[in-house]
Amino acid sequence: MKYSKIKALLESEKGGIAVATRGWVRTFRNKQFIALNDGSTIHNIQCVVDFENTPEATLKRITTSAALDIQGTLVESQGSGQKYEIQVTKLEILGDSDAEKYPIQPKKHSLEFLRENAHLRVRTNTFSAVMRVRSVLAYAVHKYFNEKGFFYFNAPIITGSDAEGAGEMFRVSALPFDGTPRTEDGKVNFKEDFFGRETNLTVSGQLEAETYAMALGQVYTFGPTFRAENSNTSRHLAEFWMIEPEVAFNDLNDNMDLAEDFIRYVIKYTMENCADDLKFLEQRLIDEEKNKPQAERSEMALLEKLNFVLENNFIRISYTEAIDILKNSKPNKNKKFQYLIEEWGADLQSEHERYLVEKHFKSPVILFDYPAKIKAFYMRLNEDGQTVRAMDILFPGIGEIVGGSQREERLDVLIEKMNALGIPEEELWWYLDTRRFGTAIHSGFGLGFERLVLFVTGMTNIRDVIPFPRTPQNAEF
Ligand code: 4AD
Ligand code: MG
Numbered sequence: 001m002k003y004s005k006i007k008a009l010l011e012s013e014k015g016g017i018a019v020a021t022r023g024w025v026r027t028f029r030n031k032q033f034i035a036l037n038d039g040s041t042i043h044n045i046q047c048v049v050d051f052e053n054t055p056e057a058t059l060k061r062i063t064t065s066a067a068l069d070i071q072g073t074l075v076e077s078q079g080s081g082q083k084y085e086i087q088v089t090k091l092e093i094l095g096d097s098d099a100e101k102y103p104i105q106p107k108k109h110s111l112e113f114l115r116e117n118a119h120l121r122v123r124t125n126t127f128s129a130v131m132r133v134r135s136v137l138a139y140a141v142h143k144y145f146n147e148k149g150f151f152y153f154n155a156p157i158i159t160g161s162d163a164e165g166a167g168e169m170f171r172v173s174a175l176p177f178d179g180t181p182r183t184e185d186g187k188v189n190f191k192e193d194f195f196g197r198e199t200n201l202t203v204s205g206q207l208e209a210e211t212y213a214m215a216l217g218q219v220y221t222f223g224p225t226f227r228a229e230n231s232n233t234s235r236h237l238a239e240f241w242m243i244e245p246e247v248a249f250n251d252l253n254d255n256m257d258l259a260e261d262f263i264r265y266v267i268k269y270t271m272e273n274c275a276d277d278l279k280f281l282e283q284r285l286i287d288e289e290k291n292k293p294q295a296e297r298s299e300m301a302l303l304e305k306l307n308f309v310l311e312n313n314f315i316r317i318s319y320t321e322a323i324d325i326l327k328n329s330k331p332n333k334n335k336k337f338q339y340l341i342e343e344w345g346a347d348l349q350s351e352h353e354r355y356l357v358e359k360h361f362k363s364p365v366i367l368f369d370y371p372a373k374i375k376a377f378y379m380r381l382n383e384d385g386q387t388v389r390a391m392d393i394l395f396p397g398i399g400e401i402v403g404g405s406q407r408e409e410r411l412d413v414l415i416e417k418m419n420a421l422g423i424p425e426e427e428l429w430w431y432l433d434t435r436r437f438g439t440a441i442h443s444g445f446g447l448g449f450e451r452l453v454l455f456v457t458g459m460t461n462i463r464d465v466i467p468f469p470r471t472p473q474n475a476e477f
Contacts, residue, residue, distance in 0.1 A: 021086065024123065025063065033079075036070065047086045064106055114127065137266055137456060140265065151220075152220060155208040157224065160200075206444060219245070235350075251406055252368060252405070256368070286301065308363075309364060317368075326355065345374070364396070370388060392404075395451075400451075411432065
């Protein structure tokens with residue numbers, strides 16, 4: 001029986017209930033007290049073994065991470081650590097765990113060490129909490145869009161187009177059945193294509209989602225995306241999950257409203273449904289920050305930070321206003337925000353974004369109307385001929401969490417832009433059809449799911465919020 005159910009039962013029947021449970025040993029103290037966890041919550045259930053009547057050989061097998069089947073009586077606990085405990089009447093060891101060889105000991109391990117054991121790290125409190133929160137957040141994403149009348153759309157993973165035009169794609173090759181294709185001198189022939197076509201793993205489902213939005217009205221994707229960019233940072237993965245809504249007849253303001261409403265909803269839902277895990281993660285951060293100098297500690301505790309997002313509108317400013325703020329600000333003395341004063345037209349570096357969000361506004365910020373030159377080809381050109389209807393949402397501690405735009409719906413302007421950037425019309429003929437047949441204004445955005453999980457859990461490295469991170473260092477699992 002799940003721990004959460006046991007708790008509910010006891011509350012209704014007042015102790016002394018016969019129960020059965022299965023789980024994994026977290027700790028075993030004094031040959032008597034097992035802290036058992038079944039994965040359903042952060043809480044362990046204390047199981048008290050009648051050690052005088054249990055063979056020594058069995059007691060020896062109750063080691064960290066052994067799988068147990070326990071039957072007993074649920075009673076109020078005399079101990080101070082928990083309200084209830086199970087007095088064990090029958091104990092079966094389902095699976096042994098050799099204490100000498102088991103890599104995760106009941107002590108604090110570094111996150112780096114745990115990353116090397118990605119298949120076992122989820123057995124720790126921190127990672128089980130993070131992964132439960134991740135799962136609930138994913139559910140909230142689907143719940144939000146379904147409640148709003150969106151249709152879930154699956155974009156292809158293998159694609160012929162480069163949605164972002166940034167050339168950061170992984171090439172897909174079809175290997176012949178007789179093995180890896182080789183050139184005459186025996187080297188791997190990477191030029192082998194996918195059944196005669198050049199294809200890549202998708203960097204974004206947006207272009208395909210646009211075609212669906214122009215028929216179903218409101219759609220969203222939520223799937224894996226791939227970027228062959230330098231992912232050696234705490235914010236980048238080579239494989240990450242992206243949520244991309246696309247809405248016909250929405251302009252950029254509607255798009256910003258949707259993004260804010262969506263982010264608030266999923267955070268609120270997760271706070272309501274993961275209270276224990278978030279409390280645990282908050283305490284974890286508080287404990288960790290005790291070792292840091294005062295100046296480096298965060299100003300808000302985790303739950304306070306999440307509540308701030310729920311209660312305050314994001315600041316909306318144009319790129320041009322942001323550049324003015326950066327130009328007029330004085331470099332920070334402790335060099336944490338040693339930004340360069342930018343000229344209009346330059347792409348913002350993450351330290352500029354962090355300055356705006358963490359120092360200047362102390363709030364999430366939506367930057368809009370970026371210079372056309374630094375943004376993707378599909379964004380709608382403004383009347384000034386210089387800027388596009390783009391928006392990035394910047395979050396404290398994270399930087400960019402959302403990138404989106406109103407799309408260029410005018411066929412002639414879009415073709416002109418593609419020509420200027422050297423994007424062949426033949427490659428995107430199907431995309432251009434949406435502008436040929438019943439074009440209309442439409443908008444959408446992409447939210448990096450792992451960046452959202454980072455924000456909600458307070459973790460600081462993106463490798464720690466996805467089960468098996470794909471980065472240049474981590475691809476063996
Ligand atoms: O800003 P990006 O590149 O926008 C797009 O791909 C658009 N096609 C989205 C759209 O309008 N439908 O990526 C969107 C978001 C970023 O804001 C960031 O949160 C996340 O995806 N992201 C990454 N997350 C983890 N690792 C990476 N390498 C990421 N690259 C982007
Ligand atoms: Mg972006």
